[in-house]
Each structure stands twice: as structure tokens, then as C-alpha cells.
Amino acid sequence: VYNAISSTGGYIAVYAYRTISVYNSTSITPLMTFDLTTLPDTGTAGPVDITSNGGYIIATASRNDSSTVLCFNRTSNVQVWKAKIGNSVYGVNISGNDSLVIVSTYNRYAIYNIYTGQTRYYGVNANGSQAKFGISGNGSIIATCDLRGYMYVYEWNGSTYTLKWSMQEPPGTYYNWITAVDVSYD
Helix, strand or coil, rough: CCEEECCCCCCCEEEECCCCEEEEEECCCCCCCEEEHHCCCCEEEEEEECCCCCCEEEEECCCCCCCEEEEEEEECCEEEEEEEEEEEEEEECCCCCCEEEEEEEECEEEEEEECCCCEEEEEEECCCCCCEEEEECCCEEEEEEEECCEEEEEEEECCCCCEEEEECCCCCCCCCCCCCCCCCCC
């Protein structure tokens, strides 16, 4: 089961097995419900996030070979947009200003415009990860991590994300995994 709550606390997205539902905090009746079995390549519930005012929901239909990223308006079960990304999804994180979302899989990640679905950036994580990646308030900074103990911080230069810095947790007998990363609003 995956869930997300808007910053205002007014809306809640609940995603289990093959159904996503969006609730208003004052009612047990969902505002919107979507059944993944209506998709040609169903998948199962994956990570979900909701914009700060609860206006948009980013949900994932996760599969081992490729997954679908879905954007919904909280009051309609008709997708605003959808996109494909390779592998199972491990994380969905919306920027603080609600304009961008970073979606991470084991060895890939993508940043999408929430309102249009346009891909802003597509990256590869060569060492794999099972983490939700970080994104700043306006999406100008992103942070990724991997299973070799590296954390990478990238900055948007107007046309692409460029590496700002990286660090590695020194390995011992084995590599140390970094399993969580985030970026502050500013």
C-alpha cells in the first residue's frame, strides 16, 4: 500500500494493489478512483505523490520490465498524461512548487513537467538504487544515490542537469548502500 497527503492535509491519495483513490479529509467517499486493470499493461500499485494543494496526483503502475507514470487531476479518473519508464518504480517525489516530479527506478530516473507530462530530463543510475530521489522546491537541484555508496547532486543549467558534486561513503569489505536522499525546498 502506498499513500501520500497534500501539504495542506486536505487530500489523501491511497494506492493499493490495482486501485488508486483520492479522498478529501472530511469524507470517506473517494473524490476519484482509478482501476489499473483498465490499462493494457496493468501492473500493480507503485509509489504515489500528491501536489501540495492536492490538485494533481502522480501514480505509478509498476512492473519489472517497464512501468507507467500516470498523472491525474484529483476530481477525474481520466489521465492528464502518462509516460513509460523502464523497470519497477521505487520513488516519486514532487518539487515544492508542484511543477516537476522526479520518478526513480532501479537504474533510471526521469523528471517530468506535472502539467504537461513533458520529459524535462532522463538519467541513468549505473550502480542501481532502490530509493526515492530528491528534488528542490523549484526543481533546479536534484539528488540521486546508489548501491555503491555514492550520492550525486545535479543543478539545472537551463537545458540539462549537470553534476554539481558527488561523494561516496567509503566502502569496507562491501559497498555501503545509500538508501535515502532528499533536497531542501531552497
